[in-house]
Amino acid sequence: MKRLSQRLRPARAFVLPFLILLIWQLVQAREVVPTNLLPTPVSVLETIGTLASTGELTEHLAITCWRVVQGFLLGAAVATLLGAITGVSRSARDLLDPLLQSLRNIPSLAWVPLFILWLGIYEPSKVALIATGAFFPVYLSLAQGLLDVDRKLVEVGRMAGFDRFQLVRRILIPAALPAYVTGLRGGLGLAWMFVVAAEVMGASKGLGFLLVDGQQTGRAALILASILLFAVLGKLSDLLLCLLSSRFLQWQDSHSLQPA
Amino acid sequence: MLQFESVSKTYRNGFTALEAISLRIDPGERVAIVGSSGCGKSTLLRLAAGLTFPSSGRVLVYGKPVIRPEPRVGFLFQEPRLMPWLSVDDNVAFGLRGPARQRRDLVRSALLRVGLSNCGDYYPKQLSGGMAQRVAIARALASAPRLILLDEPFSALDAIRRAELQDHFLQLWESDQLSTLIVTHDVEEAIVLADRILVMQPHPGRIIEELLVDLPLDDRRESPAFEGLKKRLIHSLRQADHRSASAIHPSAATLSASALQG
Numbered sequence: 001m002k003r004l005s006q007r008l009r010p011a012r013a014f015v016l017p018f019l020i021l022l023i024w025q026l027v028q029a030r031e032v033v034p035t036n037l038l039p040t041p042v043s044v045l046e047t048i049g050t051l052a053s054t055g056e057l058t059e060h061l062a063i064t065c066w067r068v069v070q071g072f073l074l075g076a077a078v079a080t081l082l083g084a085i086t087g088v089s090r091s092a093r094d095l096l097d098p099l100l101q102s103l104r105n106i107p108s109l110a111w112v113p114l115f116i117l118w119l120g121i122y123e124p125s126k127v128a129l130i131a132t133g134a135f136f137p138v139y140l141s142l143a144q145g146l147l148d149v150d151r152k153l154v155e156v157g158r159m160a161g162f163d164r165f166q167l168v169r170r171i172l173i174p175a176a177l178p179a180y181v182t183g184l185r186g187g188l189g190l191a192w193m194f195v196v197a198a199e200v201m202g203a204s205k206g207l208g209f210l211l212v213d214g215q216q217t218g219r220a221a222l223i224l225a226s227i228l229l230f231a232v233l234g235k236l237s238d239l240l241l242c243l244l245s246s247r248f249l250q251w252q253d254s255h256s257l258q259p260a
Numbered sequence: 261m262l263q264f265e266s267v268s269k270t271y272r273n274g275f276t277a278l279e280a281i282s283l284r285i286d287p288g289e290r291v292a293i294v295g296s297s298g299c300g301k302s303t304l305l306r307l308a309a310g311l312t313f314p315s316s317g318r319v320l321v322y323g324k325p326v327i328r329p330e331p332r333v334g335f336l337f338q339e340p341r342l343m344p345w346l347s348v349d350d351n352v353a354f355g356l357r358g359p360a361r362q363r364r365d366l367v368r369s370a371l372l373r374v375g376l377s378n379c380g381d382y383y384p385k386q387l388s389g390g391m392a393q394r395v396a397i398a399r400a401l402a403s404a405p406r407l408i409l410l411d412e413p414f415s416a417l418d419a420i421r422r423a424e425l426q427d428h429f430l431q432l433w434e435s436d437q438l439s440t441l442i443v444t445h446d447v448e449e450a451i452v453l454a455d456r457i458l459v460m461q462p463h464p465g466r467i468i469e470e471l472l473v474d475l476p477l478d479d480r481r482e483s484p485a486f487e488g489l490k491k492r493l494i495h496s497l498r499q500a501d502h503r504s505a506s507a508i509h510p511s512a513a514t515l516s517a518s519a520l521q522g
């Protein structure tokens with residue numbers, strides 16, 4: 001009995017979305033709000049279906065995902081490098097951290113004109129914008145995670161005669177890993193937000209383009225379809241990241257892992 | 261082996277944890293420091309280990325001032341301090357050098373000594389507090405130090421395990437001539453494990469008394485002199501607390517201090 005409920009646990013995630021869609025469908029079937037403003041879930045799904053059947057959908061999805069992947073990897077890579085340096089070395093921190101912290105407060109959209117001016121209106125400027133978005137959560141979490149490593153554990157390494165490099169590799173990095181993963185998840189989430197910004201600013205393909213297209217042609221179903229796809233993709237990518245990282249975090253003695 | 265030359269330690273917040281500590285441990289000697297909680301015992305060990313440095317005075321290991329942790333000095337911390345991401349085996353092997361095969365043998369024999377040879381694959385989160393501390397003991401032993409610093413190492417263990425590990429440490433000393441500085445608030449433990457006992461007084465931490473334990477090494481608990489020594493130690497600890505309590509009134513402190521010395 002308990003087994004079954006354990007196995008059905010992931011299904012719980014779908015209960016609420018399904019209920020909302022159901023109520024929405026039932027209500028909108030009577031056209032409480034004009035359907036050209038708020039289409040029914042079924043017509044949103046139909047829109048996705050039509051896009052899929054022409055092969056257009058794959059193209060839009062692919063280009064958006066590719067931009068997110070490139071931007072995220074670039075941003076996360078630079079953030080990992082800089083976060084590791086500032087987290088480990090005090091002088092690097094004094095030098096770099098104030099600058100990066102003040103850059104962080106610049107609203108994301110403020111970068112757009114500059115990136116377009118520098119990198120043109122095509123892919124590089126979009127990837128740069130997404131990378132900027134993904135950078136900060138990763139940088140912050142990694143640097144802070146390294147700073148927060150328990151002195152007590154570091155002392156064990158010092159007693160073992162570790163040099164600085166060994167301390168970093170054998171204690172600081174593993175101990176900061178949970179914080180780093182949290183940062184990566186945050187960075188990935190922001191990559192998805194920034195891809196929308198990048199594509200709304202100007203693109204001829206991608207889910208963000210579908211948003212603009214839907215607005216310009218007055219098709220609410222298309223907008224909602226695009227939003228729905230963003231939600232699904234964002235969730236899936238986060239899930240993937242969690243799965244990839246869980247192998248390295250099994251040692252954590254987390255309260256949430258306890259079956260009470 | 262280890263020498264403190266009127267060492268004082270004042271923390272950055274202005275708190276003086278230790279004042280004018282002088283002591284000397286010769287090779288193969290076993291010394292215990294007893295004192296109530298917060299009197300600066302851990303601070304003293306950290307100074308000996310080179311994890312922190314004196315505000316004045318000198319700490320010498322092998323006649324040289326300590327400027328960084330010495331490879332021949334082992335530290336058994338007050339807490340297990342296991343790396344949560346490593347298995348028990350890897351925790352015991354942590355910091356060991358040499359070929360993999362040799363390290364494996366060292367790990368195996370260290371775990372055997374603490375009675376955990378079946379738990380090599382466990383992770384720290386799967387261990388009880390006492391098991392975790394035994395793994396920490398195995399880790400400290402595996403690196404075969406010449407001087408070992410023990411910070412209340414057995415306080416997390418049940419009475420039987422504690423006695424067992426204490427006996428085990430005694431055997432080790434007999435075979436390895438391991439020099440030892442052990443810090444504890446358990447007077448029985450001090451008598452069982454040490455040849456010489458220093459009594460500390462808190463606020464600020466000082467050594468106020470030295471006691472020789474001239475009993476044969478095995479089965480001291482059963483020795484007729486044991487209870488007498490224990491009473492004496494408890495008495496000095498009480499007095500130390502009393503003196504530090506009266507230190508709030510400086511005149512009273514001088515009075516009782518001179519009374520004690522006289």
Ligand SMILES: Nc1ncnc2c1ncn2[C@@H]1O[C@H](COP(=O)(O)OP(=O)(O)OP(=O)(O)O)[C@@H](O)[C@H]1O
Binds near residue numbers: 277297298302303445
């Ligand atoms: N980093 C620090 N900064 C300021 N004060 C400290 C610091 N570490 C310890 N102290 C103070 O120094 C005193 C001695 O601390 P210490 O840890 O050496 O005590 P202890 O004798 O080991 O106590 P216990 O038996 O409870 O472990 C305490 O009063 C503590 O508040």
Ligand SMILES: [Mg+2]
Binds near residue numbers: 301
């Ligand atoms: Mg202590």
